[in-house]
Amino acid sequence: MRSLKLSNRFFIASLFLSTSVFSAVQVIQPSENSYQDIQEALILAEPGDVVRLTAGTFYLKDSLSLDVSGVQVEGEGMNQTILDFSDQQSGAQGLSVTSDNVTLQDFSIQNAKGDAIKVKGVTNIKFLRVKTEWTNGPSSENGAYGLYPVESTNVLIDGCVAIGASDAGIYVGQSKNIIVRNSRAEYNVAGIEIENSYYADVFNNLATNNTGGILIFDLPGLPQQGGHHVRVFNNRSVGNNTDNFAPEGNIVGEVPRGTGIIIQANSDVEIFDNEIGDNDTVNIAVVTYGNETDDQTYYPHPKSIQIHGNEFGPTGYNPDTSKGELAQILFDLSGGNMPDIFWDGLVPLSQIIFGQPQDEKMIITNNGDGSLLAIKPIGFMLPYLEPAILDINEFDGQISPLPKVEFDENF
Amino acid sequence: MLSEFGFFKDMQNQIPADGVHPYSLVSQLFSDETDKLRFVFVPEGKKIGYEENKVFIFPVGSTLIKTFAYLNKNGPMDQQLLETRLLINTNEGWQAISYVWNEQQTDARRTIAGATIPTSFYNSEGKQIDVRYRAPNQNQCKECHQVNKTMTPIGPKARNMNKNVEYQSGGMNQLLYWAALGWIDQNLQSTSMSNYLDLDATLEDRARAYLDINCGHCHIPGGSADTTGLYLNFTEKDREQLGIYKKPVAAGRASGNLKYSIVPGHSNESIMLYRMRSLDPGIMMPESGRALADDAGIELIKNWIDKL
Numbered sequence: 001m002r003s004l005k006l007s008n009r010f011f012i013a014s015l016f017l018s019t020s021v022f023s024a025v026q027v028i029q030p031s032e033n034s035y036q037d038i039q040e041a042l043i044l045a046e047p048g049d050v051v052r053l054t055a056g057t058f059y060l061k062d063s064l065s066l067d068v069s070g071v072q073v074e075g076e077g078m079n080q081t082i083l084d085f086s087d088q089q090s091g092a093q094g095l096s097v098t099s100d101n102v103t104l105q106d107f108s109i110q111n112a113k114g115d116a117i118k119v120k121g122v123t124n125i126k127f128l129r130v131k132t133e134w135t136n137g138p139s140s141e142n143g144a145y146g147l148y149p150v151e152s153t154n155v156l157i158d159g160c161v162a163i164g165a166s167d168a169g170i171y172v173g174q175s176k177n178i179i180v181r182n183s184r185a186e187y188n189v190a191g192i193e194i195e196n197s198y199y200a201d202v203f204n205n206l207a208t209n210n211t212g213g214i215l216i217f218d219l220p221g222l223p224q225q226g227g228h229h230v231r232v233f234n235n236r237s238v239g240n241n242t243d244n245f246a247p248e249g250n251i252v253g254e255v256p257r258g259t260g261i262i263i264q265a266n267s268d269v270e271i272f273d274n275e276i277g278d279n280d281t282v283n284i285a286v287v288t289y290g291n292e293t294d295d296q297t298y299y300p301h302p303k304s305i306q307i308h309g310n311e312f313g314p315t316g317y318n319p320d321t322s323k324g325e326l327a328q329i330l331f332d333l334s335g336g337n338m339p340d341i342f343w344d345g346l347v348p349l350s351q352i353i354f355g356q357p358q359d360e361k362m363i364i365t366n367n368g369d370g371s372l373l374a375i376k377p378i379g380f381m382l383p384y385l386e387p388a389i390l391d392i393n394e395f396d397g398q399i400s401p402l403p404k405v406e407f408d409e410n411f
Numbered sequence: 412m413l414s415e416f417g418f419f420k421d422m423q424n425q426i427p428a429d430g431v432h433p434y435s436l437v438s439q440l441f442s443d444e445t446d447k448l449r450f451v452f453v454p455e456g457k458k459i460g461y462e463e464n465k466v467f468i469f470p471v472g473s474t475l476i477k478t479f480a481y482l483n484k485n486g487p488m489d490q491q492l493l494e495t496r497l498l499i500n501t502n503e504g505w506q507a508i509s510y511v512w513n514e515q516q517t518d519a520r521r522t523i524a525g526a527t528i529p530t531s532f533y534n535s536e537g538k539q540i541d542v543r544y545r546a547p548n549q550n551q552c553k554e555c556h557q558v559n560k561t562m563t564p565i566g567p568k569a570r571n572m573n574k575n576v577e578y579q580s581g582g583m584n585q586l587l588y589w590a591a592l593g594w595i596d597q598n599l600q601s602t603s604m605s606n607y608l609d610l611d612a613t614l615e616d617r618a619r620a621y622l623d624i625n626c627g628h629c630h631i632p633g634g635s636a637d638t639t640g641l642y643l644n645f646t647e648k649d650r651e652q653l654g655i656y657k658k659p660v661a662a663g664r665a666s667g668n669l670k671y672s673i674v675p676g677h678s679n680e681s682i683m684l685y686r687m688r689s690l691d692p693g694i695m696m697p698e699s700g701r702a703l704a705d706d707a708g709i710e711l712i713k714n715w716i717d718k719l
Contacts, residue, residue, distance in 0.1 A: 039524035043549050062527075063692075065550035090545050092698035098553070098635075113693030114663065120638065121560070143693055144663020150638050167663050174638065219660060221640045221651060223632070249659050249666035249682065291658065294651050 023048030030056040055080035063091020075107025078131035086111040119149040134164030142166040168193035174224035189246040201405040212255040213237030218265035220298035239278040254324035277313015288346040303360040345375035364395035413510040413519040441705040450476040486533025494546040505562035507552035559633040569601035618715035665694040675719035
């Protein structure tokens with residue numbers, strides 16, 4: 001056995017010895033071997049290296065993955081460098097990233113069979129001017145997510161475009177420290193979705209032609225939950241009137257067509273200075289998680305929500321009562337006179353009786369001539385009371401601004 | 412080249428060198444019905460550590476060698492060696508490298524980005540099947556072999572190894588064989604998992620063994636599919652976490668318009684079975700490591716769900 005051991009040790013050492021000291025730029029052009037070329041470059045890259053994909057269309061049959069820290073993958077423009085997965089045979093994503101300090105920029109991923117770009121469990125990830133698209137328009141056959149960072153810390157999405165996802169175009173899940181800015185989400189079920197996440201700033205984005213524009217959600221049964229500290233400001237969430245095309249079973253399948261912003265569960269959410277209008281059903285909905293769950297640690301109600309300085313356009317003129325219960329309830333309670341803001345009013349039973357703690361109350365102020373409808377659960381319990389609040393001034397109060405999300409963007 | 416390691420006396424016939432020992436698992440991954448030839452090398456004089464329900468703790472320098480092949484025992488076709496994967500325990504932890512066999516079947520060459528091998532084989536029922544076999548790339552190795560960002564072997568757990576194996580010296584229980592080599596102690600007090608193909612075992616045991624070995628390396632806390640909270644490892648006890656009346660989280664169209672992972676008594680309404688049946692890369696589970704559907708596994712999980 002001596003000879004095997006010796007040759008073994010020598011050979012193993014040579015296999016894992018890294019020789020490069022300087023960062024390198026590897027340039028790859030479209031070819032017959034596009035998958036092999038790109039995937040090998042992504043595996044052999046050293047921290048600090050750049051993998052550059054030239055202008056043109058790369059036709060890929062298998063999904064790509066990156067697991068080396070500090071690598072930049074760049075194209076020559078989101079409309080110039082196209083990674084086309086229309087004939088994908090294997091792998092559930094277009095591109096998946098599992099390493100830290102990665103920058104993805106200036107390319108587009110088309111027609112992935114599953115999610116376009118999934119980034120899981122990393123610290124520091126930048127998406128700059130990246131586009132994900134399903135080119136045949138809204139269809140339940142499209143992949144679920146466009147840009148999909150999950151379980152990550154320090155997530156920057158800047159100048160990106162997401163089109164046609166059958167769940168969410170830009171979806172950040174179970175993450176911490178998130179900035180989504182200057183991006184556009186169109187023809188997705190959910191335009192931009194922040195789910196089960198902590199500390200997110202979503203600003204200067206356009207969400208249009210989705211089913212729902214911007215969703216701030218929290219779901220039970222997941223490794224990270226109790227989403228909190230989300231600021232949504234200076235966005236335009238307008239004309240999100242595409243029929244819901246999510247496959248059934250998915251939580252966004254319950255979102256009615258024509259929704260500007262939905263806050264579900266979550267605490268400490270500040271929605272301000274946005275333009276929200278031309279949404280068929282409602283401009284802003286604040287709701288409790290409505291499905292049953294065995295998860296004892298999960299808190300299903302939204303709390304400490306602040307909505308101020310928003311400019312509302314027309315809404316509620318064509319409510320979608322076919323998905324979920326929200327639109328129907330709203331339509332019945334408002335007698336067809338649909339509000340800009342809806343709150344389902346659900347709180348724990350003790351708070352129905354004794355009232356909400358002061359710092360958990362919703363504050364709505366300075367929203368021009370915006371209108372409101374909030375359900376009053378006690379009104380349902382005691383028939384001589386009104387079942388709903390229509391006076392927006394009842395929610396007036398002092399805004400306590402949430403802190404800005406900051407992290408070092410120059411990693 | 413694979414031959415440079417000196418693991419085999421006879422590469423083509425997969426006869427191991429002295430000191431390299433065959434091993435075998437009770438339940439094994441489907442992987443497009445390939446036959447798997449497994450071998451282990453442990454440096455002389457070293458011992459293997461043991462913790463119940465965990466993978467054996469191999470000493471540095473140990474190597475797990477796994478050749479994927481179509482032996483074609485049930486049809487008029489030569490055997491075909493496809494790829495050999497090595498897991499080597501180095502000072503920096505486990506490293507995965509894989510080798511794809513040449514056409515002459517004399518040696519295998521290292522691959523970084525994996526390989527596509529279009530081929531055909533005779534299955535256990537003597538039927539010829541075409542397959543676009545994919546040897547995984549290095550990152551795909553990690554997808555399944557990483558838990559909490561640390562590479563680990565999957566198969567060699569005591570609970571999945573309590574069985575007889577044919578050695579050059581004759582048949583023997585492989586845990587006793589390992590003890591005789593001085594690698595482990597005689598009595599490990601381990602639980603045993605069923606072979607999911609063993610019809611004498613209970614349906615529950617067979618189903619849980621199948622899910623553990625085919626899904627539980629990713630669907631486990633800290634595994635690459637933990638994001639959605641569906642845990643299919645052998646030791647999971649929570650019914651919702653196992654998928655029973657669990658709503659999909661990030662499945663997209665892979666939900667197949669169904670509401671829950673598992674609806675007891677109704678396999679046709681269960682997303683799990685829908686994804687096992689699919690051949691669409693955006694729907695199918697597992698998401699890598701197969702191009703074909705596992706008919707035996709589908710039948711087993713179908714029966715299990717229908718009787719839940």
